[in-house]
Amino acid sequence: xxxxxxxxxxxxxxxxxxxxxxxxxxxxxxxxxxxxxxxxxxxxxxxxxxxxxxxxxxxxxxxxxxxxxxxxxxxxxxxxxxxxxxxxxxxxxxxxxxxxxxxxxxxxxxxxxxxxxxxxxxxxxxxxxxxxxxxxxxxxxxxxxxxxxxxxxxxxxxxxxxxxxxxxxxxxxxxxxxxxxxxxxxxxxxxxxxxxxxxxxxxxxxxxxxxxxxxxxxxxxxxxxxxxxxxxxxxxxxxxxxxxxxxxxxxxxxxxxxxxxxxxxxxxxxxxxxxxxxxxxxxxxxxxxxxxxxxxxxxxxxxxxxxxxxxxxxxxxxxxxxxxxxxxxxxxxxxxxxxxxxxx
Numbered sequence: 001x002x003x004x005x006x007x008x009x010x011x012x013x014x015x016x017x018x019x020x021x022x023x024x025x026x027x028x029x030x031x032x033x034x035x036x037x038x039x040x041x042x043x044x045x046x047x048x049x050x051x052x053x054x055x056x057x058x059x060x061x062x063x064x065x066x067x068x069x070x071x072x073x074x075x076x077x078x079x080x081x082x083x084x085x086x087x088x089x090x091x092x093x094x095x096x097x098x099x100x101x102x103x104x105x106x107x108x109x110x111x112x113x114x115x116x117x118x119x120x121x122x123x124x125x126x127x128x129x130x131x132x133x134x135x136x137x138x139x140x141x142x143x144x145x146x147x148x149x150x151x152x153x154x155x156x157x158x159x160x161x162x163x164x165x166x167x168x169x170x171x172x173x174x175x176x177x178x179x180x181x182x183x184x185x186x187x188x189x190x191x192x193x194x195x196x197x198x199x200x201x202x203x204x205x206x207x208x209x210x211x212x213x214x215x216x217x218x219x220x221x222x223x224x225x226x227x228x229x230x231x232x233x234x235x236x237x238x239x240x241x242x243x244x245x246x247x248x249x250x251x252x253x254x255x256x257x258x259x260x261x262x263x264x265x266x267x268x269x270x271x272x273x274x275x276x277x278x279x280x281x282x283x284x285x286x287x288x289x290x291x292x293x294x295x296x297x298x299x300x301x302x303x304x305x306x307x308x309x310x311x312x313x314x315x316x317x318x319x320x321x322x323x324x325x326x327x328x329x330x331x332x333x334x335x336x337x338x339x340x341x342x343x344x
Contacts, residue, residue: 004028005050005123010040010066011082012058016105020053023112029119037066044070049077050126051119055105056083056090067097078122080115100125154198161195185226186312189262192222193254197247210250212281212289213240219254220261220279227265233274234265240281243289245344252319253281253291253340256327259312260293260338268297268335288343296335 007029009020014035021031032047034040037054038061044052052070056063063081070076081094081102091102101118105111165188172184196219197210220236227234245253261277269275280292320326323342330337 004030005119006030006032006048007119008032008034008040008043008047008049008052010034010037010053010058011055012036013055016055020112020115023109024116027112027116037061037063037069040066041069041073044076045073051077051122052079053082053115053119054079054099056081056085056094064093064097067094067099071098078126080118080122082115158195158198161191161198165191165195183311186262189223189226189258190255190315193219193258194251196222197250197254209244209246212243212245212250212253213238215250215254216240216257216279216281219257223258223261223265227262231272232269234269235274235276236261236265236279237276238279238281240279241283243281243283243344245289249323249342249344252322255319256291256316256340257293259316260327263312264293264295264297264336268295283344284341288341291340291342292337294332294335294337299331299334299336 004024004027007024009017009024009031011017011020011033012035017033017035021033024031029051032043032049034043037058040052040054043049054063054066054070058066061069063083067079067081070079076098078100079098081091081099082105083090083094083102084105086104094102100122103111103114103118106114168184168188168191172181172188175181175184196215199218216238217240220238224234224236257279261279264277265275268277276296278292278294280290280294282290284290316327320340320342323340325340325342327338327340330339
C-alpha cells in the first residue's frame with residue numbers, strides 16, 4: 001500500500017474533482033477521478049483502489065445508488081461518503097448502505113482536512129482487520145498443528161498400551177499359578193480400558209473429550225469376550241447416553257466399569273451358567289452423570305468373606321475419589337447394583 005493509498009474520487013463537479021486531486025496528492029495520496037457514479041463503478045471494477053470517495057448529489061445516479069453498485073462488486077475498498085447536506089438522515093442512510101464514514105463538504109480547506117482524517121481512519125480499520133484476520137489464520141494453523149499432534153500422541157499411546165497389554169497376556173500364558181495368572185489377566189484388562197480411551201480420542205474429531213457411549217460399548221465388547229466361555233457365556237449390555245467426559249475422567253470411569261463388570265462376571269454367576277451385566281450411563285442434574293452397573297447374581301452377603309485380593313475394590317474407591325465421588329452398592333430385586341454420581 002502506498003504512503004497515503006490510492007484513491008478514487010467520484011464527483012460530477014469537475015472543479016471540486018481537480019481541487020480534491022491536488023490537495024489529496026499533496027497529502028501523499030495517488031488520486032484517480034470519475035465524473036459520475038457509473039464511471040466510478042467501472043473504474044473500481046477494473047482498478048485496485050485503497051479508498052473511494054463518493055459525492056452525494058450527482059445527476060442520474062446519486063451517491064447512494066453509486067454506493068449500492070460499489071457494494072455489489074467482488075471487492076469494494078472502504079468508501080467515504082461526501083455530502084453537502086448536514087442532514088443526519090443522509091449520513092445515516094450512507095452508513096447503513098455500507099459507507100465506512102462520511103464527511104460534510106464545506107467551502108474552505110477544512111473539508112480536505114476532514115476527508116484526510118476519514119481516509120486515514122478507514123485505512124487504519126482495514127489494516128486492523130487484515131492484522132486480525134492474519135492473526136486468526138495463524139492461530140487456526142497453530143491449533144490445527146496441535147490437534148494433529150494430539151491425535152498422533154493418542155494414537156501412539158493407544159498402540160503402546162495395546163502392546164503392553166499383549167505382553168502381559170503372553171506373560172500370563174506362561175504362569176502356572178492360577179492366582180498369578182488371574183492377576184495378570186486383570187492387569188491386562190485395566191491397561192486395555194485405558195488404551196480404549198486413547199483409541200477413542202485419536203479416532204474422533206475431539207482430542208479432549210471422550211464420547212462415553214462409544215467408549216463403554218467398545219469396552220463392554222472386550223470384557224464380554226474376555227469373560228465368556230462356551231459353557232459360561234457372559235453378556236455385557238450397555239445403555240449409555242452420549243455423555244462426553246474429559247480424558248482423565250473417562251479413564252476413571254473406564255477403570256470402575258472394568259472392575260465392576262469383571263467382578264460380576266467372576267463372582268455373580270456360577271461356572272457353567274450364563275450371566276448378564278448391565279452398564280447404564282445417564283446425565284444427572286447440575287452437570288453430573290450417573291453410572292450404574294447391575295448384575296442378576298445372588299446379591300451381597302454379610303456372612304460371606306470378600307472374594308479376590310481386594311485390589312479391585314481399592315481401585316474402584318481410588319477412581320471414584322478422583323471423580324470426587326464414591327460408588328454405592330445396594331441389593332436389588334435380583335443381584336447387586338453399583339451406582340456412581342459425579343460431575344461431568
